[in-house]
Amino acid sequence: MAIIGGGITGLTAAFRLQQQGISAVLFEATDRVGGVIQTVREGGYLAECGPNTILETSPLIGELITALGLEDHRIDTNESAENRYIVRNKHPVKLPSSPLGFMASPLFSCRAKARLLAEPFIRRAPADEEESLAKFVRRRIGREFLDYAINPFVAGVYAGAPENLSTREAFPKLHALEQRYGSLILGQILGARERKRSGSVSKQNAPKFSFDQGLETLTTALGQQLKEQIRTCQAINKVVQQNNAWSLDQAGEYSAVLLALPAFRLVELQLTCDSNPVSLSELADIQYSPVASVVLGFRREDVEHPLDGFGALNPQVEQLNSLGTIFSSSLFPGRAPLGQVLLTSYVGGLRAPHLVTKTPDELCDLVMEDLNRVLGVSGEPTYRHVFVHRRAIPQYDVGFGRFKTFMNELEQNVSGLFFAGHCRDGVSLVDSIVSGHNAADRIAGHLHQTCQNE
């Protein structure tokens, strides 16, 4: 069995197979496993170049951490991380967390608040209609919520555009709330009661965590468990199936293959099944947003804002340079030396894709301008690390369903071929972990079945 791609998806799948006594060889193009998860430790600072936190919405996460013996290294965000700021008129305003707080909040106008009261009376859209997130939000709760709640939130998750994203594909729970309860507000209330009964956790209440040495702790631990099975610096370009055996470039023959790759790498693969070329070019239409992570350290006294929260998101209408900033050293201890703070800002996204082509100095200047205006940051950074992801996050735009159908159909029609990862099963870390885990179970079932037939 072979796995192509050594990001969190491929690693999770290989580990899950190992737990079931199935040995998989994992091929990774670069000289390290982990994919976009990359932690840099220098001079007492700990910078994340890719993801910063895991949202524990699935019990599989806890099981994986226990199986890897990482419980003592896990650190959950502290209580103040529940505070989220949204920038309005260039000032960070706390996102209200209760109905009373909402009524008193300066984040939304009285008109927008009154408009919300009409939400339960707005008719649900037909179940088969695929609506963009922007259209959905304007229809149900009005333009101001789109601008000051949904737009910055979407920048934080997808670095994407609400006008393009599909409500059903990118935010299936939101779509389901409308379909099931006919109202987002009623759905929130009734859904909370149902969750209480069933013991499940909503995204807002799910624990958020990292590790004392950063998120790379997880992929390093997986790499150590799989040591003998990992082949780094081995990009696979050609995958050929013949007589139920899979051969990869010059890298041997396998009983099955899992493709745990970004869409833009899948389309480059030369795939041949029973002497017929199989084109994956359909997936070339999956758009990726570009993102630059700009991590800056400052003396505490050079930052006016208390940094008492998760971070601050910048709505597009505010016309700032960056998408938002995570208060990294407030979330987790050990991210900056004593007396210093660490802030992680993101630039680019579909809002301003051209910005990621700027030099690191220019990117730092753009972020400094925003930090100065929004958080009252003065003085020179004491630390900086810039990392550019030219193709960071796949966009689950209107019509995205066809890509999932395409991969599902290939899996069904080509025996021994499997797909997993962020361009199929969701863009978050937890989605990737669940995707790798579930793919491993499908593979184990397939291998079991093939053994029985022989």
Ligand SMILES: Cc1cc2nc3c(=O)[nH]c(=O)nc-3n(C[C@H](O)[C@H](O)[C@H](O)COP(=O)(O)OP(=O)(O)OC[C@H]3O[C@@H](n4cnc5c(N)ncnc54)[C@H](O)[C@@H]3O)c2cc1C
């Ligand atoms: C800047 C940024 C911030 C993010 N923040 C968060 C966050 O805070 N929380 C969260 O939940 N999610 C976050 N995400 C999303 C999350 O990190 C990703 O969805 C997830 O890590 C994807 O993992 P993956 O294994 O599917 O893909 P990848 O990490 O892209 O791994 C794919 C691997 O395949 C390898 N590869 C490519 N081509 C070949 C080939 N031909 N042969 C062999 N190997 C190949 C690559 O080198 C890579 O290692 C963020 C993403 C980015 C980019």
